[in-house]
Amino acid sequence: DAGVTQSPTHLIKTRGQQVTLRCSPKSGHDTVSWYQQALGQGPQFIFQYYEEEERQRGNFPDRFSGHQFPNYSSELNVNALLLGDSALYLCASSLGTGGYNEQFFGPGTRLTVL
């Protein structure tokens, strides 16, 4: 049973560019959440997707957007990249949106903005 997978594992971009990160949830899960983890910090919630809609959003600008597909996989898009966007981006999946549903995390995508 495959867990949460993310691609790519590493990515290097320059300021102003746009990036798309991908996530496939654990088999049977229908909800995907995205987190940003800066170096030395804990993960910060970006947003959660369920039934192809954004259900809740953290304190991130509109440059951060997402999408969920009918097969429950998800993309995170970041436009107009800033140096401060350099971080590990984590995807977590769960069965349902509630806080009682365990979230399973993927290995992350390491984004470096030069």
Added chain:
Amino acid sequence: AQSVSQHNHHVILSEAASLELGCNYSYGGTVNLFWYVQYPGQHLQLLLKYFSGDPLVKGIKGFEAEFIKSKFSFNLRKPSVQWSDTAEYFCAVNAWSNTGKLIFGQGTTLQVKP
């Protein structure tokens, strides 16, 4: 704004020593509480969780945590650590049961010396 504070950023212990990692949160309502662990080279995984009931919860690998509502704390303990417990530990709070948004502390790096 809700926040989670982990007091110990870096802890070094010898094998067989006892462990206690502090976690405090700021939120006056009902919360779900979690401890996640990230072993070197691996992704975040759930160590234990508290939703309701007995405030002393047991997790995997001999870890336990105690929820003290009056102190807004959820400290992680292990009576005797092993070298394999070397990892980063994150406390997380879910303050909205209808969504899975997790607020993480900044993490504690535990180094266990053989």
